[in-house]
Structure formats: structure tokens, C-alpha cells
Amino acid sequence: MSVDDLLKRYQTGERNFKGINLIGGYLNGVNLSGASLKGASLSEVDLSKxxxxxxxxxxxxxxRANLTGANLTEANLSxxxxxxxxxxxxxxxGAVLKMADLIDADFTAANLEGANLYGAHMMGTLLQGAIMPDGKINN
Structure with missing residues (x-):
């Protein structure tokens, strides 16, 4: 599926895009709220904002996806x-990141308030200035 196909189908009301492959795609600033991208291949996709x-x-x-400034409120990233x-x-x-691989991810200044990080693999993860689930800023 191409990025254009995904966006057209989303605009017509479709929300189930389980298992799609958009490696290296450009989705900067798009609205995909409420969509199911379960098991999707979105490596190196630009989803900033x-x-x-x-x-x-x-x-x-x-x-290696770019999620800079993305709104993932209540998203499930288990x-x-x-x-x-x-x-x-x-x-x-409020995002769920249970058992997620966050190794070497950059969460600088991210808002993780209310996030569920149970069992997440966070070796090398950058959290400078992030608002953590306990409400404290990690410096």
C-alpha cells in the first residue's frame, strides 16, 4: 500500500490498516487518529507532528521512525x-508502551505523563527533559 492509498482510505472512513508496509514513507503532520496499525512496518517513516x-x-x-512532536495520546504501542x-x-x-523496544530511542522533552512503560526495554534511551509517568522531569 502506498502513502496516498492509506490517506485516501482513511479519509473515506477506513481505520483498519493492520500489517501494512510503509517503510520510508512520508506522513508528516497527517491525521490517523483512531486507526489500527497493529503489526505495521513503519520503519524510517516520517510521522513528525x-x-x-x-x-x-x-x-x-x-x-528509526521520526515521531518528533507527534501526538500519541492514549496510543497502544505494546x-x-x-x-x-x-x-x-x-x-x-496515557500511551501504553508495555514490553516495547525503546532501545536508543530519543524521548527528549517528551510528555510520558500517565504512560505505561511496564517491561519496556529502555537501554540507551534519551529521556532528558521528559515528563515521566510519576510527573517528575528527568534531567
């Missing part, structure tokens, strides 16, 4: 692979 509120990204691959992903300034309030 995207509206991903309530999106299901369970077990999705977001390796088991997702965000290895080396860039989430600078992203909003993850």
Missing part, C-alpha cells in the same frame, strides 16, 4: 519496536 491519538500500534515496527526512533517533544500521555 502526526495526530496519532488512540492509534493501535501494537507490535508495529517503528525502527510490544512495538521503536529502536532508534526519534520522539523528541512527542505527547505520549
Amino acid at each position: 502526526a495526530n496519532l491519538v488512540g492509534v493501535d500500534l501494537t507490535e508495529a515496527s517503528l525502527v 510490544g512495538a519496536n521503536l529502536h532508534e526512533a526519534k520522539l523528541t517533544g512527542a505527547i505520549l500521555d
